[in-house]
Structures are given as structure tokens and as C-alpha cells.
Amino acid sequence: MANLPVPVLASEVAGNFFTAALARAGIYNAGTFLLNPxxxxxxxxxxxxxxxxxxxxxxxxxxxxxxxxxxxxxxxxxxxxxxxxxxxxxxxxxxxxxxxxxxxxxxxxxxxxxxxxxxxxxxxxxxxxxxxxxxxxxxxxxxxxxxxxxxxxxxxxxxxxxxxxxxxxxxxxxxxxx
Structure with a gap:
């Protein structure tokens, strides 16, 4: 998983549902980058x-x-x-x-x-x-x-x-x- 960009956390607004895409952007991408800087x-x-x-x-x-x-x-x-x-x-x-x-x-x-x-x-x-x-x-x-x-x-x-x-x-x- 080389050359991952620094992740940008998803911006959350009131009324948004917690979706798989939101979880991926906010948790998975950040975790993947931090495990492979x-x-x-x-x-x-x-x-x-x-x-x-x-x-x-x-x-x-x-x-x-x-x-x-x-x-x-x-x-x-x-x-x-x-x-x-x-x-x-x-x-x-x-x-x-x-x-x-x-x-x-x-x-x-x-x-x-x-x-x-x-x-x-x-x-x-x-x-x-x-x-x-x-x-x-x-x-x-x-x-x-x-x-x-x-x-x-x-x-x-x-x-x-x-x-x-x-x-x-x-x-x-x-x-x-x-």
C-alpha cells in the first residue's frame, strides 16, 4: 500500500447517517496511512x-x-x-x-x-x-x-x-x- 496520501477526515454535518463510505474516509484511510507512513x-x-x-x-x-x-x-x-x-x-x-x-x-x-x-x-x-x-x-x-x-x-x-x-x-x- 505505498504512496497513500495524507488522509483528510470526512466532514460531518448534523443529520448525516454513518455510512460505510464515511467510515472508510474517517477511520480506514487514516488507519491505513498511519500504519504505513x-x-x-x-x-x-x-x-x-x-x-x-x-x-x-x-x-x-x-x-x-x-x-x-x-x-x-x-x-x-x-x-x-x-x-x-x-x-x-x-x-x-x-x-x-x-x-x-x-x-x-x-x-x-x-x-x-x-x-x-x-x-x-x-x-x-x-x-x-x-x-x-x-x-x-x-x-x-x-x-x-x-x-x-x-x-x-x-x-x-x-x-x-x-x-x-x-x-x-x-x-x-x-x-x-x-
């Missing part, structure tokens, strides 16, 4: 080179869950595009290969622009794989709006992402309300 989890399974000193959106070439078809593993694969308007909880993570130089960061983007207050930065740990997660944010998306996770590093050269079993770039998006 838009949900996306995408991860990166192939390393990606990132430029030092620049924000780089991360490719997500593996879809774990996409209940409304808002992501493609091949076309614009850094994005989750909202199919249903509403409030969404969004969180991302970026992981890098072992490197002890510089700073690492992650932030969320909405329609290609940074979402204020989502950047997290830290100093790289000595010689170990490193990951940086964004805070969970509630973002209003219209149908067609898209979100991405971007990484930043200052190792002094190109640095590839890490795609281990426990640390890999990822994006989580979940519908939270109308």
Missing part, C-alpha cells in the same frame, strides 16, 4: 572520495527501506524526495576511512541548501575510522522537496568514506505528521 533508510555501500575543505553530499547506493519510492540508487542517489507533504524526522551520518589529520563534519541539506543548526564537527581521532552524525531534526517537506546528508573533512587531501558493517554514510527519513 513514508519511511526511508539508505546507506552507502561503495566508498566515495571527498574533497578536503568542501561539503560533499554523500551517495546512497543501497536502499534498506523506502515505503513511498522517494529514492533512486542510481539517479540523484544522494537524495530522498518527499512523495507526501508533511513534517519529517531526518538524521544522517558520514563515516571516513582511517586518517588522523584535520576535522570531520556532517550536516543535512534541504533542496541543496544547508539546514541551519544541523552541522556537527569534531577533530579526527588518531588513525582510526571516524563517523559524524547529524542531530535528528524535524523538517517540513512539500511533495518534491528533497533532503541529503553531506560530509566535510580537512585532512589536507582527498579522503574516502568508510563503508564498514557498522560505520557507513546513511540517511534516515520518517514522516512525523501533517
Amino acid at each position: 513514508p519511511l526511508f533508510v539508505g546507506t552507502q555501500n561503495t566508498t566515495q572520495s571527498t574533497t578536503t575543505g568542501a561539503w560533499t553530499v554523500t551517495s546512497l547506493d543501497t536502499t534498506q527501506v523506502d515505503s513511498y519510492g522517494g529514492h533512486s540508487n542510481t539517479t540523484n542517489n544522494s537524495r530522498y524526495t518527499a512523495q507526501v507533504a508533511g513534517l519529517y524526522q531526518v538524521c544522517g551520518v558520514v563515516g571516513w576511512a582511517s586518517n588522523a589529520t584535520g576535522i570531520r563534519g556532517a550536516r543535512l541539506h534541504l533542496n541543496g541548501a544547508p539546514i541551519q543548526g544541523t552541522a556537527q564537527m569534531t577533530i579526527a581521532a588518531s588513525g582510526s575510522v571516524h563517523a559524524m552524525a547529524t542531530p535528528v531534526r524535524v523538517v517540513r517537506l512539500g511533495a518534491g522537496d528533497y533532503v541529503e546528508v553531506a560530509g566535510w573533512q580537512s585532512s589536507g587531501g582527498a579522503l574516502v568514506t568508510n563503508v564498514g558493517s557498522d560505520i557507513a554514510p546513511a540517511l534516515w527519513v520518517c514522516w512525523a505528521g501533517a
Whole structure:
């Protein structure tokens, strides 16, 4: 039951009879949507080179869950595009290969622009794989709006992402309300 619209409850007026159509509009449709809201989890399974000193959106070439078809593993694969308007909880993570130089960061983007207050930065740990997660944010998306996770590093050269079993770039998006 993918791509259900946000249900609109039937308007009730005095003198209406409780019919099957009214029950379907007011109860069944709402229940069906709430049991199957838009949900996306995408991860990166192939390393990606990132430029030092620049924000780089991360490719997500593996879809774990996409209940409304808002992501493609091949076309614009850094994005989750909202199919249903509403409030969404969004969180991302970026992981890098072992490197002890510089700073690492992650932030969320909405329609290609940074979402204020989502950047997290830290100093790289000595010689170990490193990951940086964004805070969970509630973002209003219209149908067609898209979100991405971007990484930043200052190792002094190109640095590839890490795609281990426990640390890999990822994006989580979940519908939270109308």
C-alpha cells in the first residue's frame, strides 16, 4: 500500500447517517496511512572520495527501506524526495576511512541548501575510522522537496568514506505528521 496520501477526515454535518463510505474516509484511510507512513533508510555501500575543505553530499547506493519510492540508487542517489507533504524526522551520518589529520563534519541539506543548526564537527581521532552524525531534526517537506546528508573533512587531501558493517554514510527519513 505505498504512496497513500495524507488522509483528510470526512466532514460531518448534523443529520448525516454513518455510512460505510464515511467510515472508510474517517477511520480506514487514516488507519491505513498511519500504519504505513513514508519511511526511508539508505546507506552507502561503495566508498566515495571527498574533497578536503568542501561539503560533499554523500551517495546512497543501497536502499534498506523506502515505503513511498522517494529514492533512486542510481539517479540523484544522494537524495530522498518527499512523495507526501508533511513534517519529517531526518538524521544522517558520514563515516571516513582511517586518517588522523584535520576535522570531520556532517550536516543535512534541504533542496541543496544547508539546514541551519544541523552541522556537527569534531577533530579526527588518531588513525582510526571516524563517523559524524547529524542531530535528528524535524523538517517540513512539500511533495518534491528533497533532503541529503553531506560530509566535510580537512585532512589536507582527498579522503574516502568508510563503508564498514557498522560505520557507513546513511540517511534516515520518517514522516512525523501533517
